[in-house]
Each structure stands twice: as structure tokens, then as C-alpha cells.
Amino acid sequence: MHNKNDNVRSEIIRRSGVNPVKCMRCGKCTATCPAFDTMEYHPHQFVYMVESGDIEPLMNSNSLYQCLTCFACVDRCPRGVEPAKLVEAVRLEVIRKQGANHMKPDSIPAMVEEDLPQQAIVSALRKYHK
Amino acid sequence: MRKFSIQALDTIFAKIAADEKLYLPVDGENGSNYKLWEPGVQMSDALNTVRSAKDFFFPQTENLIEFKVTGKQIDIIDVRNENEDFVVFGVRACDVRSFDILDRVFLSEPIDSYYANRRAHSVIISMACTRPAETCFCGTFDIDAANPAGDITCWKTQDSIYMRANTDKGEKLLAKLDGLTEECDDSAVSAQQDKTRRIMERLPLANLSAEKFGGGKTNEFFNSPAWKELSQACLGCGTCTFVCPTCQCYDIKDYDTGNGVIRFRCWDSCMYSDFTKMAHGNSRNSQVERFRQRFMHKLVYYPENNEGIFGCVGCGRCLAKCPISMNIVKVMKKLGEE
């Protein structure tokens, strides 16, 4: 069951530093997720699907971009699984396949607004800059 | 008598060292000690080495035999390696005499073949003293520092070194150096000897006499009350014994290596509480008795068994090294008072 996407799976696990096996399926991540409504796959599903190597659907899902990277799931998880990091890792997998950078450091000053949290820029750069 | 210029010293050493290992006193951080000569090694000018020359024949530890144990099988392994020729250069008169004293112990029946082999394979080149120290008292035991024994005797002057062979071994070695030395008379040597002997007379211990001691004096000294006073500061360490050129006591011990046993002998000291400890305990169970043993041996027991020759050569090492400055001179003076 785990072998179909083993390479991608282990790469995601390596990149995120997350051990999805630690998950005890309590769903607290999903319960706490502010983006739940817009997401196709929810944090606990992310964890489970990565664990079972079912990564294709995740890569094709818009859920990747609905995650706000707010880390609520990371904070609340009683087992220290850190689902957001998995989402991030899958997102990177998609971005890296696309090749070019979507965002360049040079373009950042133009984006800076007073109200924009710095973390958003950092997250965006992480997401869209290879 | 042969002589050569002091500048040729290294050439002479190289010639000797070409065939045999050559050892000589070399200055180190902690005074002079015997080292293997190699090109570039300088001979020390110090009066004497910190450790005595007895190590050459009677090293501090020496493996005698080994047993290899495999399960319950024991194999005996011969590890002897004392059959190599070597030359010791620059031995002082006192240390040369110490070899005689050791010979009388190790070469009398039963002969200690380890010691005997080393002696047989050695050539001793002695060096006459010119600048004795305040601790020297070889004269007390009729040793002439200006005319030491040995296979070859050397005298060192400002510019030259004079050599005289005393034995066949010495002749042979000297012959080997023929091309590098020249024949000479002994006038320079005599002059130096006279000078040295005059200094010897002025030494603080020049008048120390061993007359009162010797064989047959056991009863006279054994029960002297002086021993208690003399020994009360003694720590019971083995410093005097281990720097002494004539102390010859050893212990034979087995070292279990885990794979077998190495049987070795090592110096022992009669100052130690477990010296000659036997099944019943210790025959000398207080420091007074142990202290007495060492000096009685040097001054009474040894001469008794060896035609009056004393077991001390007056080298003065123990005077310099005893942590509490107790020594044979103080013992002789105190006992001699009575």
C-alpha cells in the first residue's frame, strides 16, 4: 500500500522533518483549522495521506494554497506531528516541479504594506521561491 | 695510552656506534642520564647521571618468561633478548665499582644468566672525575675518582681525551679506533689526576671513614639504639634504593595479561613494608628494622660475604635525593660515634 509513491513520500517526510506515524488521529488539527471550509483535504487527512503515500491528490488539490500557514494545527497537535509542515512540503514539491521562481526577492519591497504581516511575506517567499 | 682531539669525539662515537649500540650521559630537562648515541647527541659534562648505570645490567623491570594461556593449555614462551653487544661511555669511578659489587651477587652461583649475558655483551668506558661534588665520598671506599676502572679508562682535558685499555675487551675496542687516535704518554693524565686528588682531599666528606664497619660487626651495631632515632623520619619510600648503583634486590612477579602471564622481575626496596613478605607475615615489620637492614647490608653484611668490600660506592645520589635528607653518611657518622 505504501510502495506506489514511496520516493515522493520519503522526500516529503525528509523535507518536512515530520513523522506522520506519530499521529493518533484525534483530529484536533482539523478541529482548529481556520481554513477548514475552503479546504478539500483537511490537516488530519494531509497527515494520513502522506503517511499512506497518497500524495498525488494532495498535489493536485487547491487545499495546498488554502492553508494559511497559521500553524494552529502545529500548536494544538498533542503528538507534535506538525501538519502545516507537511502541507508546506507538499506545496514545495509542486512548486519545484514547476521550475521557475514565482516570486523574486527583488519584488518584495513593492509588496510591503503597513498592514501586511511580515510572516506573510516570508511564507510567500518560502512558497514561491525555489 | 691513546689520545684524540676533543673535536674528534663525534667521529669516535660514530665509529663505535657503527657496530654496537653506544650509550652515554646526555643532559636532559632533569639532569643527565644515559641515552643512546645518535649523530647530534651531545655528551653531558655533568658530574654524574641522575640514575645510576646499573640499569644497563639490572634494569628496573625485566621480563623473564611468558606463558600463553589458551583455554586450559599453557605454552611457555622464551622472551630473552639480552644478547646484544653494547658500549657504555662515560661511567664514573663510583659506578664502575658498583658493577663489581653487583657481579659478586649476580655472577656467583647460581649465576644469573640474564645479568651475566648483559655483562658479557658490554664494554665499559669509564671517565675520570675532575670536579667532584660536596656529596662525593668514593674515597671512603678506596675508590680513586681520578683513576677509574672499566674496560677502558678515559680522561678528559681541555682539548683532548686520553684512553687506556684495561681489559681484552677494551684493547679490542681501542684497536678498532686505531686510525682515529694517536699514541701518547701519560703526563697530561697524571697532572690532571694530581689536581683531582688534591680536590678530593678538600671534600666535606673526605674524612669519612668506613674503618669501624665491615664483616663481623653485626653484633656491634645491630642492637644500637641509634637506629630508632636515625630512622624516625624515614618515609619508607624507595628513592634511595632506586637511585643507588649497588642496591640489587628484586622481586619476581607474575602479570596476568588476560591471555597469559608475563613473569618479570623488578627492583624492590628493603624500605618497603612488603619487602620479603612471607606467608607468616613480614620478618621486618617496622621501619626501624627495614631502615637498619639497608645500611647494615651495605656496611656489614655485604663486606662480611665479599672479602671486606663495602656495598656502597660513595656516589652521593641518595644524599641528593632522599626526601628527608637521611642517608648513609649520617648513619655512618652516628654509629661511628659509639
Place this chain on the structure above:
Amino acid sequence: MQRIGVFVCWCGSNIAGTVDVKAVAEALRSEPGVVFSTDYQYMCSQAGQEIIKEAIKEHKLTGVVVCSCSPRMHEATFRKTAQAAGLNPYMVEIANIREQCSWIHKDMETGTQKAIILGRAAVAKVNLNAPLIPGQTPVTKRALVIGGGIAGIQTALDIAEAGFPVDIVEKKPTIGGKMAQIDKTFPTLDCAACILTPKMVDVAQNENIRIFSYSEVQEVKGFVGNFNVKIKKKARFVKEDVCTGCGICTEKCPQKKVPNEFNLGMDNRRAVYIPFAQAVPKVATIDADYCTMLKTGKCGLCAKVCTAGAIDYTQKDEIIEEQYGAIVAATGFNPISLDKFDEYAYNQSKDVITSLEFERLTNAAGPTAGKLLRPSDGKHPHTIVFVQCVGSRCAACADKGKEYCSKICCMYTAKHAMLTRDKYPDTDVYVFYIDVRTPGKNFDEFYRRAVEEYGVHYIKGMVGKVSPQGDKLMVQASDLLANKQLHIEADLVVLAAAIEPDKSARSIATMLTASMDTNDFFTEAHPKLRPVESPTAGVFLSGTCQGPKDIPETVSQASAAAAKVIGLLAKDKLTSNPCVAHADELMCNGCSSCANVCPYGAISYIDKEFRMPNRTTAIRRVASVNPAVCQGCGACTVACPSGAMDLNGFESAQIIAEVDAICR
């Protein structure tokens, strides 16, 4: 020279699977001292032990090496075997070739080689073993139970029933513990008070039991059979033997604003109080932190109204010293603090409560006289959300929760949900769970009744957030099976807080020299085979101080601990472990280093006359070890520079021989 027999165990395939046992037996046969060597499927079996016994007799063995499982498992077994064959039991050593070898190595060659080396080390040690004779010490026939909850009560009653005197030390003014605060018990729904209070009365009336309430253990010295304990009886400013428990003082006391800990602070009591009606001893206690008289010297009302004249403002803490043969730890548990779980708003809303608080809210003697009302406004809640595993199974948050499962929450939450629905059928009850764990007699049936008969909504998923909005609590949660996020408007949220050992347990463990695990639960001597004993001889474990437990389990463990204590107290003499330190007087110089490091005070000094050279004598100060007090740790052996101090069974020479054998 010893005559050593080597016995290599296969342990079925446990050892033989990765160790060539025949080769081990063969290799060890050629070790020095070994005269016999063999192997067998199960050395610990009757037949295996017979082989050892016969070999001891036939080959006149003086030492035995068993290459088998861990000595922690069967060392005692094989020692007894040897003893039965007439050999001193301490002439037996175990080479651990299972846990340390066959179980961790996969390769036969590797396993065999290592097993040989481990066996060799054991042989090297036995070569230096000497027969050891255990000492004997008398047993004080009295037990101490620390903690007066249901565990302590049951243990004390059982011991007392067997005829031995028992003292209970309880730090609160009454015994009863957590069970006294509980309303009903699962799965039978008996009233907790109805089944507990008769036992409390039994305790009070039992001639063999003394209760030291409002007391703490202050110091424990001694050892199994001979503990010397100092108990601090805290001043309660009421003469216990005079107070009739009439309660007049508790009604007249003008200081009314003292949070009532029995109701978890949900209502108030007076500065002088009796925790609850059925308290044992039923004696008032003055709370020095709140009493005006004690704080300012002005008031004295309680003394005036007390017809018995029991009030004594000058009372001081009292130290009682008593001897005990055995000590039982029954220190119990507490729910963890939920202060750090911001997401559940426990600190923000009065209507977010713990399960224990819920018990008090539903209890007839509680702050609401048994009516389920919201603490904030006293209204009846219509929607109640229960959250399980709050702080339990929490591996990522050691500062907040506990990694272990608290075991009892599933069942009491089902009980709460069921009782709520039973009494208030108009209430919607949700239970959020990760797993529902119901292993126990009638447990799953109970849970299913809650779902099937009482219509409790069990939802697989966790609550992510509770946010107070107006007088409601917005509960955001996930329903994992429906893959939905739920938003429930609740009136009351009940959190099943994890339980943890009582904070006092750590210091008590230190006094008892009993070990604890990283969660501060007492460690049992063996998790399976000696679950009610501490590794420290004479110290026993009862109830939740050893691990989370429900009431039936606690009671059975309490009785088990009592049985162990009775077994101990029934003996007139105890044989003590002979593996103790001993000083070689000839070498000892009396410097006191050893006595300074001895944790048991087992070393004293005597002036002894020694024969010196030449028929003189000298008096020297030398160490002397009390073998009954020494526990054999060996700290002294290293503190001693001369090597005069050595340890039986673990002598320096033996350990060095093992080192040599291993490094060979």
C-alpha cells in the same frame, strides 16, 4: 580454585535462535575453573533445575554460571536451585545472553561470540565468589499507610483485619480522598458516598487502626522490618479527642469567604471547618491562613461557642516517632492543571469545568445541592460538550499534559453523559473522543448504553477551540468520520483532565528511597510479577500512586498490597541481603569518607586495638558497617581511598575480573 558448572539455556528459540548454545557450552568448558558445561531447552523449568542440582552433586560444583535471561528475571530462581542442592546461593552468577545478546543480535556468529564473552565474564566473577550468609533482623509488627484515600483505607482495613496494627497518615483533615468527592461510580452507578463512608467508619472503629489526619510523613529512616518514621501532626487548633464534631463552630465562624477545596473552590466554607458531613475523623479544623484569631489575635468566637472546649489556639505541630515493619504508599492522584490549555478557555469561562468539578455539580452535597447548574449564572445548561483526553496522550506538550493515557476518563465521561441525559432528557450531550477505551467488566456495555439508550452524541474527533461568546461557548471541533468541522453553541463544556500523581509523592519517594518513573508514578518491583511492591524492600504500592486506575482496580491493588504487608509482618525475622559493604579493619584508616557518603547511616566507627610490631599495640579508629542497615550501593567503596571498603557480591576484584574477561 572453584569447580564451576556452566549451564547454557536455550530459552526455547529465544536464545537458541541466534546463539549456538552448544558452542557456548563447549567454549566455556575450557575456561579456568570450569569442570562441567551443558545446555538445555529451559533451564528455569523443573527439569532444567534438576540438571543443575544433579550436576552440583555429581561434579561437586562450588560455583554455578547460568547463561540465560536477565538476572532480574531468574537469578533468584537459580539461587534457590543451588541452595536446594546444598550450594551457597551466592555462588551462582547469571550471564545475560538473552536480553543482552540473542534478542538484540540477528547473526548467529555474532550472538554466539558475544554469549561466550558474557559467559566468560560470569565465570571470571564466580571464580572469585565467596559463600555469603544472609543476616537476620527482627520485624516490627506495625504497618504505615501513607494516604487515606480508598486505596489507603482498603489496605489499612485488610492489614488490620489480619491482626496487625496499622497507622494511616493523611495530609487532609479527613480520610476519604478523591472517592469522597465523586458522585456516582461506573459502571454500576452506585452512590460513591454510600459505599465509601461505611468503610471510613470501619477504619475509625477498627482497634488496630490509628488515623493521623492532617499529618505528613517527615522523615523515614531504617529498612525493611525496621523503619523509623517521623510523622508531623499539623496543628489543627482543635483538640481531636475533645471535639465532638457537632459543627457549631463551623456555623458560627464569621470568616465565610474561604474557598471550599472539597467542592473545588466552587463555593465557600468557614475558617473553621469539617470538610464534609461524613468526614473521619469528624473533627473540626481551623484554617490558619484565614482564621482571624490566629492571624490578628482578635475573634475567638469558635472557642466561645464550643461547648466541649475543644478549640486550642496555642496548638503546635507535633512530631510523632513510630516504628514500622512495612510502609505502603497510597498517595493518590490529582487532575492536572488546565491553566495552559488556552484553546479550551478553562481560565476564561466559569462554564468550562473539569470532570471532577462536574462530579461536585451533580452531587447532592455539592455547591448546587445536586442540581446541574452552570457555575456562571446558575442556569440549567441545555447543550453540554464533553472533551476527552485533555492533557492525556499528549506527547508533544510535556509542559502542558502527559504522554500516558489516564485510563479512567472514557468511563467517567460516559457516566457523566449518561447521568445528564437520564436526569435532564432535554439536554443535548456531545462527547468528543479520540478513542473510547472500555476494557473492563461491563464497561463497554455501559458505554454502548450511553450511546444507544441515552442518545449521547459520540463524535470521533477533537475539539480545536472553545471561545466564550456572550453567555454561550462556541465549540469548534472536527467530526472525523463525517469529515466535517462542527461549530456547536454549548452552555457547558466539561474537560476530562488527565490525572497525575499527587505532588507530595516525589518527596515521599525520596524519603522511602523508592524509585519513580519520569511521570512521578512509583515504580513497581516488576511490572508484571511484582506490581504492588516497590523495588525498595518493605515499601508497597497501593492505588493510583503507581499508575492511573479506576476504583475496582485500586481496591484490588490495595488488598494485594495488604496481602504483601501481612506476609511480611507475619514473619518474626527477616533475612537480609548479604551483599553489603564491609571494611577491612587492617586497612581502614578511619578517615570517615565512607560514612560521609553512606545514604543509610550504616557506617559507624569504633576504636579498636591492633597488634603492632614488637609486641606493642595501638588503638585505631576503624569503620564498622551495620549489615542490616547497609543496602549495598557501594558508594563507600569508591569514597574509600585505601580500598578497605568492599562490597560483598560486587567486590572490586570481581568487577575487575569481569572487566578483564570482557576485554580479553
Place this chain on the structure above:
Amino acid sequence: MQKITRENLINKAIELLDNGTVSRVLGWKIGEFAYDVTPAVFTTKEDLQKDFIFDDFCNANFSKYLIAETRKAEEKVLVFLKPCDTYSFNQLLTEHRFSREKVYAVGIPCEGMLDIGKIKALAGEGIIDVIPGEGSITVKNLYEEEKTLAYGDVLTERCLSCKSKKHVVYDELMGEEGDVIDSNRFDEVEKIEKMSADERFAFWQSQLSKCIRCNACRDICPACTCEKCVFDNPKSSVNNKAISDSFEEKMFHIIRAFHVAGRCTDCGECSRVCPQGIPLHLLNRKFIKDINSFYGDYQAGQEEGSRAPLINYTFDDLEPGEAVGRGV
């Protein structure tokens, strides 16, 4: 400041003998040469006047002699203690090695003792007289040569980094009391700590390989007072009489230093008496330095009855893993 002289000490000793306070006097006895001084027990006025000496070579620390001396008789023995000797005295009392009641301790001042080894190294052999001067000594030899040497160049190693001129225990003090000194005694240790591991190994290998196992360091050491040393005890499995492998000397010196760790007062006698000139005090000082930095300053012998660091602990001591890798 009045200088305490030989005469002062002799008079004090005679006074105490005469009034029956003591029956014996532990003092320094004049020897063959200007520098050779032997510890001795004096019982009469005549002996004291004839042989008692107090000069720049009175190195010997009498504390250890008290163990044997106090066992000999019921009467008190008089002992003269230099400041550093008093620390050893206290440490031995802490370890119950002799009875305080049997000793009358007189503290005497010390301006530092001289090292004959250093003098000989600078002035050569053949010394017949050493004449003390102001800040220097004049050495005369057999060859009618004279040399003046600065005090600082010939002080013993331990006196160069003297830790205290204060007497921590005495019954009576002669002269004025000094102070504990902020010494530089750890400089040498730090120098070694700063070397690379290879250099450190090379340094100690070369030093320790000189050892001849004469046991002088152990036998002079006031902390080594075991009735029988483990290295002499055949039952200890580590006994050995002589060095026959480089391991043995390491074992001996490490264990010896460990056994006296926390008890060593840093009196420096070990290095002073070593016939091979091994700086053994640098091992002991390493332990002292570590103890000070790991567990807080501790001076063995400063206070009678104090608990040595190795028989003590706190709950938050540093871990062994944190103890290494600090100096380098």
C-alpha cells in the same frame, strides 16, 4: 616586624618542654651540608641547642609525622607549622588521623623555602655554603667560586605560587599573622589546558615516563595516609611495584591524584621530593582548579570538619559530559 629566628623557636621549645606542656618536639635537624635538613624528634634542651635548625631549607611538612608520633606516647608533642603546613594539619584532623589533644601546634611565619635543585642547576655542584642575604643568597663552592642568586630564582615551585601566609590552626602563633594570597597557582594548569590533546598527551607521557615508582610522592604526601596503599595491596588487583609499561605510571598517578582530590591542600611536597623532577602538583592542581570551577571554591584543610567535594553533592551539579571540553 620582628623576624622569628632559630633561637626564638629553640627557646619556645625549651619553655614548653620545661613547663611540661609537651614531652617531644618535632623539628628540623641540621645535616651534613648547608642545605640538608632532616625532620627529627627532640626531647632535650641540649639536643635542641645542638641540632635544631630553622633556615631557608626547612621544607619538610611535619603534619603527617603526627600520625605516628601521637601514637607513641600520651604526652603532647610540639610541632612547628608553617602556614601551608597548617592546612595539612587541619585536613588530617578532619580525617581523624590523629588526636588534636596530643599536639601543641605553634604557627611560625614563612617567607618561602629554597629549592636546592634549582640552586645546583644555577650554581653547579660542590656547594659548601649558602648565605642568605637581602632578596638573594650567596652560594660558595668547593672551588672557591661564589655566586649570588636572586631569591625568586631559587624558591621552590610551590612557594612561587604560595596560596596563603595565614595559619588556619594553631595553639600559639609566633610572629605576625599573614593573609591568604591571591596566587597564580593555576597558571601552569591553564597553560597545559590550552594545549592540543596531542600536546597534552605528549607532555604528560614524557613527564610520567620518568617515574621510577619510588613512591616518594606518595610517602611524603600528607593526604596519602592510608594504612596500606591500594598499590601495595596484592588483594586490590592494581598493586604493582615497578613500572613495566607506560600504562602503569598513568594508572598510579591518576588514581593517586584522584584519591587525594578534594583532600589535597596543594602543599607541593610531591613535586618537591620527586627524584625525577616530575611536576606532580600539576595533576593535583588540575583537580583543585576543576573543583573550584565546578562546585565552587574549596580549600582543603581551611576548616576542620569541612566536607570534601567528592563526598558531597548538590542536585544541580554539572554533568560529566559538561566537565570535558571546557579548557580547550
Place this chain on the structure above:
Amino acid sequence: MSINSEYKPKIVAFCCNWCSYAGADLAGSNRLAYPENVKIIRVPCSCRVNPMFILRAFQRGADGVILCGCHPGDCHYTSGNYYTRRRMALLFSMLEYLGIEKERTRVEWVSAAEGAKFAATMNDFTQTVAALGENKRLEDLRCKR
């Protein structure tokens, strides 16, 4: 020094009976592998370990010595491991001062419940020691014949 992949250092592990030996047993029960070069010697308490034993192990050819005891505060004998901690801190510092590689000695606190930690510790220690190569600085050549 070239690191031979076949090189297997000899490791002596002193384990206290109550915590670490039980931890090792647990590692065994859980089948958590660690190198066979680790050999365990059972002592009642870590405080039973004399520095002489450690030096002895090196003398006899051990390449690394590790001492395991209960966590500070958990000692079965209350205080044993506190003494161990001081003794070993000083001993290890001294060995380092003498130029002995500091990685050859280690103290690790392993409880009876920490089978996994025991195995991980032994794996790590063995690797560390293997990287150093043979113990040359505290060897006794007589024992290597």
C-alpha cells in the same frame, strides 16, 4: 589513521542494577539492536564504579567506557548517582587534561523505562568511539600480546 569499516571498538558499559541494567533488558525485550561490541557489567549502583575499573578496562584493551545510572534524583539508593556525577566529572576532566580523547568516556542516565534510549546511546557511543579508532593512549602493551 584510517578508519577501517571493519574496526569494532571494544566497549565496556557499567550499568546500575536498578535503572540502566533494566533499561538494557527493556532494549532487549523490545529487540532494539545495538552493537555486539558493547558488553555490560552489572553493578548495584553507578556509584560502585571505581575510576580504577575504568582505567583497568582501558588497560585491558577497551576503546571506550560508558557508565549508565539512574537519572539524578532517581537513584535507588537516593544519592549514589550524585556522587558518580562528581567523581566522573573530575575523572573525565583529568583524562582530558592528560590528552586522552574525551569521547572515549561517557556517563549517561538511562532509566528502566528507557530501553530505546539505552540502545540509541550504545549505538551513538560505539560510533563515536569507532571514529576515534583504537585506544592507544591508555593501552597496556603487555595485554596486547
